[in-house]
Amino acid sequence: MPHSESTPEQQEAPARTQLTPTMEDTTLNLGNGGLTDEDLLMADVEDVESPPVVAPAAAIEPPSSAPTTKPASPEEDAPVDIKQETKSEVKLEDLFEGMDSDSDDEFSSKNNNNKDVITGQIPPSSPGPAAPAGSNPDLLRVFYQLLFPWRYYFQWLNHSPQPTPDFKFREFSLWLTGGVVFRFQSYATLDLLRKDVFKHLPERIEIGPIYTANPRDRKTFRNSSAFRPIAKELCFDIDLTDYDDVRTCCDKATICIKCWQFITMAIKVLDVALREDFGYEHIMWVYSGRRGAHAWVCDRKARNLDDHKRKALGNYFSVVKGGEKTGKRVNIRRPLHPHLARSLDILKEHFLTDVLEAQDPWREEDRAEKLLQLLPDIKLRQALKEKWEANPGRSSTAKWGDIDSVAKSIPSVNAKDLLEAKQDIVLEYTYPRLDILVTEQRTHLLKSPFVVHPGTGRVCVPIDTNDLEGFDPLDVPTIGGLVNEIDSDSSGMVKKEGEDEDKKGADWERTSIKPYIDQFRGFVHGLLREEREFVRVKREREEEEGKLDF
Numbered sequence: 363m364p365h366s367e368s369t370p371e372q373q374e375a376p377a378r379t380q381l382t383p384t385m386e387d388t389t390l391n392l393g394n395g396g397l398t399d400e401d402l403l404m405a406d407v408e409d410v411e412s413p414p415v416v417a418p419a420a421a422i423e424p425p426s427s428a429p430t431t432k433p434a435s436p437e438e439d440a441p442v443d444i445k446q447e448t449k450s451e452v453k454l455e456d457l458f459e460g461m462d463s464d465s466d467d468e469f470s471s472k473n474n475n476n477k478d479v480i481t482g483q484i485p486p487s488s489p490g491p492a493a494p495a496g497s498n499p500d501l502l503r504v505f506y507q508l509l510f511p512w513r514y515y516f517q518w519l520n521h522s523p524q525p526t527p528d529f530k531f532r533e534f535s536l537w538l539t540g541g542v543v544f545r546f547q548s549y550a551t552l553d554l555l556r557k558d559v560f561k562h563l564p565e566r567i568e569i570g571p572i573y574t575a576n577p578r579d580r581k582t583f584r585n586s587s588a589f590r591p592i593a594k595e596l597c598f599d600i601d602l603t604d605y606d607d608v609r610t611c612c613d614k615a616t617i618c619i620k621c622w623q624f625i626t627m628a629i630k631v632l633d634v635a636l637r638e639d640f641g642y643e644h645i646m647w648v649y650s651g652r653r654g655a656h657a658w659v660c661d662r663k664a665r666n667l668d669d670h671k672r673k674a675l676g677n678y679f680s681v682v683k684g685g686e687k688t689g690k691r692v693n694i695r696r697p698l699h700p701h702l703a704r705s706l707d708i709l710k711e712h713f714l715t716d717v718l719e720a721q722d723p724w725r726e727e728d729r730a731e732k733l734l735q736l737l738p739d740i741k742l743r744q745a746l747k748e749k750w751e752a753n754p755g756r757s758s759t760a761k762w763g764d765i766d767s768v769a770k771s772i773p774s775v776n777a778k779d780l781l782e783a784k785q786d787i788v789l790e791y792t793y794p795r796l797d798i799l800v801t802e803q804r805t806h807l808l809k810s811p812f813v814v815h816p817g818t819g820r821v822c823v824p825i826d827t828n829d830l831e832g833f834d835p836l837d838v839p840t841i842g843g844l845v846n847e848i849d850s851d852s853s854g855m856v857k858k859e860g861e862d863e864d865k866k867g868a869d870w871e872r873t874s875i876k877p878y879i880d881q882f883r884g885f886v887h888g889l890l891r892e893e894r895e896f897v898r899v900k901r902e903r904e905e906e907e908g909k910l911d912f
């Protein structure tokens with residue numbers, strides 16, 4: 363199912379037209395510089411970092427009709443209407459099976475039938491559900507024109523200064539307000555991507571794999587081997603809804619800094635394992651905009667993994683198995699694999715503070731019953747049960763301590779079994795819980811970094827792993843706040859004394875998104891350095907081989 367709360371039949375694309383302001387409606391006070399549409403849209407890639415300070419909002423043609431399967435002109439790559447395609451050749455369910463993006467929003471297929479999530483409580487810093495800022499075309503227009511880091515985005519995906527197949531044959535999908543999805547979009551240049559985004563103002567952009575050929579031409583290939591995915595960043599998706607059985611502070615779409623710690627500990631465990639166990643270096647963690655995080659492992663060797671190897675990698679991290687009603691969800695062999703020993707070392711402190719103290723998961727009797735089921739020795743379980751029934755409301759920290767103290771008085775308890783059971787419990791409550799299809803399948807779309815979450819208005823910014831404890835998802839810039847910052851900042855429009863015009867900088871530099879884009883730039887530069895080195899070594903080797911052949 364598409365990420366919408368209505369059925370495809372109910373979705374009417376023209377609704378979008380109503381949401382799109384007319385030229386007269388557009389009243390953003392941006393001090394427009396009178397640039398033409400052409401100036402804005404045809405800017406050279408090199409100009410992207412310093413876009414026109416202000417684009418005339420009305421210069422961007424608002425989509426006035428539903429997307430169509432037929433290009434308006436032969437030269438134009440018209441977006442595809444997923445509904446039309448579905449009617450003609452693919453069942454909607456088939457199309458989205460395993461291709462859904464993260465479940466981190468109310469439009470996810472995973473939560474499609476969950477009314478609570480759809481109308482979920484939106485945290486205080488967000489706009490009201492009636493008019494989510496993340497879907498507001500006025501705000502999106504300014505955001506994409508002035509705040510989205512296009513140049514670094516292109517470099518990140520292209521791995522080279524000039525457009526390569528890594529960019530040209532990459533699938534993008536654009537999600538429009540009103541439930542229309544444009545799948546299998548691709549762009550020969552960054553300019554063409556920007557042009558399409560400015561035209562349609564998607565509330566969400568997703569990134570798919572790099573294919574063997576242009577995704578727009580996919581129907582011209584008769585067999586699946588000619589058109590197939592060949593590369594994709596290795597991705598991980600962690601979502602707080604998968605922790606609903608262990609978090610007590612919030613549930614479903616709501617989050618707070620207390621339960622965010624589950625994401626923090628998951629990032630710590632995965633990040634170190636990806637680096638030390640697999641040797642990856644270029645790992646970017648991105649906030650998903652509401653209640654989760656994504657990892658993008660961008661090393662060349664990770665991008666080139668086939669699905670089989672991705673599945674093996676996913677298995678490596680599948681420690682907590684089954685669902686909430688599965689019973690014991692961690693059953694690992696001894697001696698502990700070094701990865702699990704290291705993970706336990708990282709997690710045990712979080713378990714005491716962020717789980718036992720902050721979440722107090724076993725205070726209630728029925729929840730404490732679950733803890734008992736995870737312990738060995740029937741006599742131990744019985745003695746603990748009696749003790750806790752005599753002390754209603756005993757804290758989880760106290761109950762955890764009781765396990766060892768009560769066990770000492772019961773001769774039948776096997777110390778090794780008890781220690782292992784306790785290790786399993788720590789892992790069950792803290793080890794990363796992954797949406798594994800995101801990791802295993804290259805064709806699985808994942809929400810792009812730096813888009814705005816339509817429900818919360820928050821930007822999907824990178825997370826600094828050097829200051830994980832300092833990251834608060836509720837402090838992340840929102841589209842409304844950022845546009846206000848630009849709107850109220852007149853200093854950028856006036857050349858300061860002694861300041862070179864060229865050094866005035868991009869608009870985002872004067873907003874609170876700056877540290878996140880700076881971080882992204884640093885990440886991309888590191889990746890490009892390695893790509894250049896790879897090309898240099900490859901060329902030298904080819905030259906060397908050429909000499910030998912000669």
Ligand SMILES: [Zn+2]
Binds near residue numbers: 618620
């Ligand atoms: Zn919470």
